[in-house]
Amino acid sequence: MPASLDRPPGLCGDFARNTSAVVGLLALLLGLSILVLPLSPLYPACNSQQILGSALTTPAAAGAAAPAAAPATAWLGAPSRAIPPNVTVMVFGGSTTFGRGVSDPANKWVESFRRAFERLTGSNVTLVNRGRGATTADYFASCFSRYLNGQPTPTVFLLEFAINGGNVTRLVESMLRSSDAPVVLVRQMACYPAIRYSSATDLDARVSWPEQREEQRTAAYVYRLHEFDFVSHVVPRYGSPCSADSLPKLFQVHEAPGQHLGDLGQRLLGEFVASELVRNWDEVFDPARRAATPHPPAFKETCFYADEVGSACAGEGAACSIENAFAPDGEGWSFVAKAGRKDKVCWQADRPGVRLTTVDPVEFFEATIYAEFTDRNPSTMELFCGNQLLKEIHLKHGMRGSMVKAAALHAACSGQKLTVVSKDAAPDQLLRVCGISMFS
Ligand SMILES: *[C@@H]1O[C@H](CO)[C@@H](O)[C@H](O)[C@H]1NC(C)=O
Numbered sequence: 001m002p003a004s005l006d007r008p009p010g011l012c013g014d015f016a017r018n019t020s021a022v023v024g025l026l027a028l029l030l031g032l033s034i035l036v037l038p039l040s041p042l043y044p045a046c047n048s049q050q051i052l053g054s055a056l057t058t059p060a061a062a063g064a065a066a067p068a069a070a071p072a073t074a075w076l077g078a079p080s081r082a083i084p085p086n087v088t089v090m091v092f093g094g095s096t097t098f099g100r101g102v103s104d105p106a107n108k109w110v111e112s113f114r115r116a117f118e119r120l121t122g123s124n125v126t127l128v129n130r131g132r133g134a135t136t137a138d139y140f141a142s143c144f145s146r147y148l149n150g151q152p153t154p155t156v157f158l159l160e161f162a163i164n165g166g167n168v169t170r171l172v173e174s175m176l177r178s179s180d181a182p183v184v185l186v187r188q189m190a191c192y193p194a195i196r197y198s199s200a201t202d203l204d205a206r207v208s209w210p211e212q213r214e215e216q217r218t219a220a221y222v223y224r225l226h227e228f229d230f231v232s233h234v235v236p237r238y239g240s241p242c243s244a245d246s247l248p249k250l251f252q253v254h255e256a257p258g259q260h261l262g263d264l265g266q267r268l269l270g271e272f273v274a275s276e277l278v279r280n281w282d283e284v285f286d287p288a289r290r291a292a293t294p295h296p297p298a299f300k301e302t303c304f305y306a307d308e309v310g311s312a313c314a315g316e317g318a319a320c321s322i323e324n325a326f327a328p329d330g331e332g333w334s335f336v337a338k339a340g341r342k343d344k345v346c347w348q349a350d351r352p353g354v355r356l357t358t359v360d361p362v363e364f365f366e367a368t369i370y371a372e373f374t375d376r377n378p379s380t381m382e383l384f385c386g387n388q389l390l391k392e393i394h395l396k397h398g399m400r401g402s403m404v405k406a407a408a409l410h411a412a413c414s415g416q417k418l419t420v421v422s423k424d425a426a427p428d429q430l431l432r433v434c435g436i437s438m439f440s
């Protein structure tokens, strides 16, 4: 673990380490610079101090304070905050949350968040990080309660889908149905839309960037959630994070430059989220707030899924095994384990035109299919309700050929069997159906 991460959050980390002899002068200059200097020459030194300083009374006080002098919790203000001694934080998000972009797993923003939160509050944080690359909110929205099985009861959920998008509103609804824990959204950033690093051959994968941010904002609006906006926090202080000067400091540049926050960016994000969560704790946990939250629609969810937690099939929203839910209608489909991963089992087609049909009739007005493909040319599947074609689903590549794993099916099927027909599968272009969630 880099030494800078052990410092109190108010210190300037890597930058302070080399400037301890002039730290007092720097603090003074920083205070002055807030008033009179362009910020870029100092950027991003003392960035975290600024961020945490926002919870203090004034920016000037934050700039001039000697961070080590004050106890870590001094800035919390009123001692009435009821932050429990043990806090379980469950995080859902994309690749940045998984930890892409950092040079060491200890530098992931969620780990930086945990350390900062523990420092600020004296509480113990149990972190459950479900970040997963190339996933949208739809991936987690379905069969949601399986994420809670066998885990400590979450105190709070953090969602980070401002880049990957998906129907965040539906994910929030799934969470509200399954848990009393409040949901907080984390708005982080990338410098470019996924278009820049998407597969050149898959135009569908070139989804727009503002659209995905809006998907997260919409959830905040509908369910009146806090959204901790790292972007508008950083920009006014330091100018564009994506300028030629800032991008290499905040973002990882070895691969897909500007797409994943790097060591510094993730640390600042984690510290920012920790400070915001503490600062807003009373409001986030205000029972009146939850009481005023609109009730999510009481959908029934039927889930067949076997990707992550085996084939347990008990309890509301639990995933039943997809193995028994479908049966091949003729040749061409088989139930396979992924090489090296016994827990990853899917129905797999290796030729075009073959059919996989549910054993029982189904009931849904909306469904999500989990699919995979093993080739650089994604397969296509057709979904039929009885004999009626519901939708042709083109599986997509995400950034750099990664797979987009969930496909939403906005179509109804009632009292008939659902059939998946592989359209263009081949031995070197396999199609895998790994799960289905149906809302009725
Ligand atoms: C945090 O955990 C440690 C060890 O697990 C324990 O000794 C300590 O009392 C805990 N702190 C609180 C506030 O419960």
Ligand SMILES: *[C@@H]1O[C@H](CO)[C@@H](O)[C@H](O)[C@H]1NC(C)=O
Binding pocket: 085, 086, 124
């Ligand atoms: C918090 O968790 C620690 C172990 O991680 C335990 O020792 C302690 O008793 C817990 N505190 C409370 C108040 O539950």
Ligand SMILES: *[C@@H]1O[C@H](CO)[C@@H](O)[C@H](O)[C@H]1NC(C)=O
Binding pocket: 167, 169, 170, 173
């Ligand atoms: C997202 O999900 C919500 C809740 O299920 C639904 O009302 C809304 O229409 C969905 N949005 C889109 C764009 O599919």
